[in-house]
Amino acid sequence: MEEGEVSGAENGGNERKVVKNRKRKSNRGQNSDSDSEKGRHQLKRRKKCEIPELSNLRDRERVEQILTSMRNAGPNTLQVISDFDMTLTRFSFNGKRCPTSYNILEHSKLISEDCKAKLKNLLDTYYPIEIDSTRSVEEKLPLMVEWWTKAHELLVQQKIIKDDLALAVRESEAMLREGYQQFFDHLHQLSVPLLIFSAGVGDVLEEVIRQAGVFHPNVKVFSNYMDFDESGVLRAFKGELIHIYNKREGALLNTEHFKELQSRCNVLLLGDSLGDLNMADGVMDLENILKIGYLNDKVDERRESYLNSYDIVLEKDETMDVPNAILRYITGQ
Numbered sequence: 001m002e003e004g005e006v007s008g009a010e011n012g013g014n015e016r017k018v019v020k021n022r023k024r025k026s027n028r029g030q031n032s033d034s035d036s037e038k039g040r041h042q043l044k045r046r047k048k049c050e051i052p053e054l055s056n057l058r059d060r061e062r063v064e065q066i067l068t069s070m071r072n073a074g075p076n077t078l079q080v081i082s083d084f085d086m087t088l089t090r091f092s093f094n095g096k097r098c099p100t101s102y103n104i105l106e107h108s109k110l111i112s113e114d115c116k117a118k119l120k121n122l123l124d125t126y127y128p129i130e131i132d133s134t135r136s137v138e139e140k141l142p143l144m145v146e147w148w149t150k151a152h153e154l155l156v157q158q159k160i161i162k163d164d165l166a167l168a169v170r171e172s173e174a175m176l177r178e179g180y181q182q183f184f185d186h187l188h189q190l191s192v193p194l195l196i197f198s199a200g201v202g203d204v205l206e207e208v209i210r211q212a213g214v215f216h217p218n219v220k221v222f223s224n225y226m227d228f229d230e231s232g233v234l235r236a237f238k239g240e241l242i243h244i245y246n247k248r249e250g251a252l253l254n255t256e257h258f259k260e261l262q263s264r265c266n267v268l269l270l271g272d273s274l275g276d277l278n279m280a281d282g283v284m285d286l287e288n289i290l291k292i293g294y295l296n297d298k299v300d301e302r303r304e305s306y307l308n309s310y311d312i313v314l315e316k317d318e319t320m321d322v323p324n325a326i327l328r329y330i331t332g333q
């Protein structure tokens with residue numbers, strides 16, 4: 001390892017800073033550094049990927065190669081594709097589960113007690129199936145469609161008023177992951193598109209992002225949207241149902257949108273389920289893709305399949321520290 005260079009998880013962020021500062025100080029006021037020497041030094045540093053936050057990688061070399069390619073190509077070639085619930089939002093806080101966009105409605109005053117009980121019953125029935133690593137996708141898919149369809153039917157019966165959604169979100173316990181501000185702001189500052197593919201409720205999740213003050217113009221959401229009548233009362237859900245296993249179809253249907261992003265051939269993908277892995281399928285001329293998976297629940301049972309599918313697996317990590325560190329590295333900031 002080159003002097004002054006730190007890599008891998010064995011080094012804490014502070015040590016890294018100290019080493020970097022030391023290096024900068026020793027160079028100060030010296031004119032002997034030739035440009036070519038500097039260039040060589042920079043190149044060496046660029047070849048080695050210095051992200052102390054990186055751990056739990058099955059193939060570190062591959063990850064480093066992807067990151068180096070992405071960094072060399074620059075932020076203008078990058079797009080970020082992310083899931084929402086339990087990926088951009090926290091899974092738990094102080095030992096308590098945080099709500100998904102559906103749960104925000106379910107726990108709100110917009111829903112009758114009777115409906116709450118029915119939705120809770122659906123959650124208790126179908127969520128264990130969603131995260132059951134012993135069942136195949138083929139087995140789970142129809143059951144997921146059943147869950148989403150039943151939940152939508154119940155929600156529509158509640159005659160939810162559009163203007164009440166903001167209060168429901170404000171009064172909820174939904175939280176974006178720690179470090180979200182830096183994540184959203186960084187992408188905004190560099191005009192990197194952030195595409196959110198969610199099987200949640202679009203109107204609700206947009207409100208979560210809006211209230212957090214990070215719904216910047218570079219953020220685009222593809223999700224299940226509510227259809228309100230002229231008096232603002234929920235009457236249906238718009239378009240095709242999006243559930244956890246058809247995000248690929250959603251991505252392919254949105255190729256028109258991806259076309260606008262044609263020059264963005266590098267993708268950073270964030271997800272929390274194996275269904276999220278296909279979210280970038282509509283991207284044309286894809287050159288590099290780095291997949292980061294949050295493994296929130298049933299960690300031991302699902303570790304193997306996540307490590308086999310995601311490049312980086314984040315176990316019970318409630319922060320955006322790794323995506324932020326990767327973005328800083330790729331964008332050279």
Ligand SMILES: Nc1ccn([C@@H]2O[C@H](COP(=O)(O)O)[C@@H](O)[C@H]2O)c(=O)n1
Nearest residue numbers: 083084085100102103151197198199200
């Ligand atoms: N009635 C429902 C249906 C689904 N969920 C959860 O929402 C998540 C989907 O959102 P993503 O942003 O992650 O695509 C999904 O994982 C389900 O667990 C729910 O809470 N209630």
